[in-house]
Amino acid sequence: MKILVTIKRVEDYESKIKVKPDGTWIVTDGVNYRANPFDEIAVEEALRLRDANMPSEVIAVSVGSELSVNEIRSALAMGADKGILVKQAGWVDSDAVARCLQKVIEREKPDLVLMGKQAVDVDDNVTGQLLAEYLGWGQATFASKHESLESAEEKAKKPGVKLAADKASVEVIREIDGGLETLSVKLPAIVTVDLRLNVPRYASLPNIMKAKKKPVEELDPKALGVDVTPKVKVLKVEPPPARAAGIKVPDVAALVQKLHSDAKVI
């Protein structure tokens, strides 16, 4: 089985993010970067599926500047087999990313594409859905599982996304408002993953050393025939409103009153 997994370079949520004074974007100077945590879960799931269904291969793909090679390397150090960087400096909107990925997928012909359900930088939550549409493939979003992250299954690194016996579909348990639902998706398909699917492994030192020797191919969006001019215009970036100070209420009656009249939640 060939699995393609995406990995995006994003601002580290531990960094203090400030908006530029002119409101065009954030101040990137002094900000740390890391792999999108949702994508790390996708990489982990890909590795588990691979190991449970050998022979298989995991390809880690990133669309971004040359620095994104760091995040590809971190996926390789977790255990992915090879990397592809679609190199494009500057901001690329979700639609352009989906179209770049479409071209890479047409070339690589994976059986399954695993992606984070969203990236923690802009939280769009659309790339997987757009990609499925462009490819005309089935999709299952927000993959999760029944077992807890403390369970024996999780400790044994069992995949939560399950390949059917005939290898023609995968079973995906997904988070929905009311709880969990189970879908069966024909392959090839796009699966986007949610936070409770697994706990990603740490890159071990032996795997870090092996990763150095794994190939990372660079592709140019133009050569792929993709125009990456953003369709989304950023009008203005502003920080979320500062949280107002809390208040103390004397008793439960006062709390209910406040929730009703001020917060208007009950």
Next chain:
Amino acid sequence: MANPLFDDRTVDFVLHDLLDASSLCRLPHFAEHGRETFDLYLTSCRKLAREQLFPAYRPMDTDTPRLEGGQVRVHPAMRELWSRMVELGIINASTPMELGGQQLPALLSVMGNAYLMAGNLSAAGYAGLTTGAAHLIEEFGDERLKRDYMARMYAGDWAGTMALTEPQAGSSLADVRTRATPTAEGHYLISGNKVFISGGDQDITENVVHLALARIDGAPAGTKGVSLFCVPKRRLINGTLIDNDCASAGVFHKLGWRGLPSIALNFGERGDCHGYLVGEAGRGLAHMFVMMNGARLMVGATATATASAAFHESLDYARTRPQGRPLAVRDPLTPQVPIIEHADVRRMLLRQKAIIEGSLALCAQAAKWADEAAHETDPEAKKRAQLLLDLITPATKTFPAEKGFESCALALQIFGGYGYTSEYPAESYLRDQKLNTLHEGTTGIQGMDLLGRKVMGDGGAGLQILSAEIAQAIEAARAAGDAQAPLSSLATQLEQAVADLGATTMELAQRGISGDRLGMMRHSTDYLEMFSLIAISWLWLRMATRATQSIAATPARGPFLRGKLKTAQYWFATDLPRTASIGALIRSGEESFDSARGEELE
């Protein structure tokens, strides 16, 4: 806020701005490495420390190991943590590739370990002991011991210990009494009692391998009669494990490091404890000494880590605890301010920072010298690095331990009365920290090692090289200029202190030459303190110089770099000046305490 254990930017600053860690990769031994492998490894250590080790720290401190039916049972969380540490590859990170390791520079394995120690020093302790014990077999053991024992220890299947101490032989290991009786089959029969053996038994791994000091029957008294043995809890005979008559006689109730059992161990109660000679007979202590720099460096790193974890707890508390009002505010109706608004609390924070970051830089510098001493290709550079490492080791072990204790006390102080309760972790870090001035050679022993062996022993050669290094840093500081901080006056201040140390050393040497060895050594612990203060000031001057050079190029790092400058200035104002009075004390030969006897001490 979750405890970050260390400030990542500071660790990166020390590694890359101060020490140019990647430059080690010019050496053939490290050619497979680079900034990328360093960063990925540190990232994994950080995650493991924060996400797995740290959450188990308090439970392991509270629910301590027990001896049940002859078997020590440790906290159940340890099994999982052990597997995670093994998986990550920390036990054999720096081991040669042909032995399954990754030849990671000690500089990086020490820094990675510092995170693990800060997260949970007991958990990391099991791994560190195993690496140390396996390394002894690697250096001195025969092929069978390497295959049967070392390989399994590096693989994390079995754990290791250092079994040196006996009731009558603590600081004075030449007094070891455990007996080793040769047998016709080639092994020795071991019998004797060891105390304080950390990790001496546990139920995490199926076997524990002790690297033990013992005396072969008929060996001469003193150092030359002590040999090193591999004494497993279970011996491997034709592929099966057989009980090897190592009895756990009791678990010590300890002040700190409570997740790691330190036990009394009886070898050969039934006369069936096999031991295998490691290296040459009669060279047990010499073999141990080869490992000593590394072991003492790890103590320094652990002390730094413990202080750092405590510091971050106190920083978080200082930002969130409202108490009192600024001096200028008299109106009791205004809200209280977080205590970090009070100058004295900021003093306590900055002082911790000065101690911790100075210690971190010291440990890192020592580790880099260790890498160069082991793997430089140029024999001159190799020798030089070895001299510097030997010289700096007593300070690398002692400064972080002694000042780290002060630092942990300051962290606790910031919590006020709450710090004295077990509601907050400040008290446990203070308890943990105390061990570091005791094991691997007490502070007193380190003082004598520095003055007697390291400084006087080689006729001051090492000290001369270090002085030249310091002179270079002084030049660089002057060249960097005073645009950000008064670097040139800091440089002059350090120059005077180094001259003072030189004069003090000369005077002590004179005393030694004239036959007054007691007079030479009387103030060896004070000498160690003076030396350490100068070494730390040297590192702070270099950090301030790098900060000055970087501020213009990376303005976004401004607040971070200014923090380094402020801390350096603080240190030069408060602690470097103390070297003058300590120097005067040493030179005076003040001997009230030495001549005090009998009732005078009551």
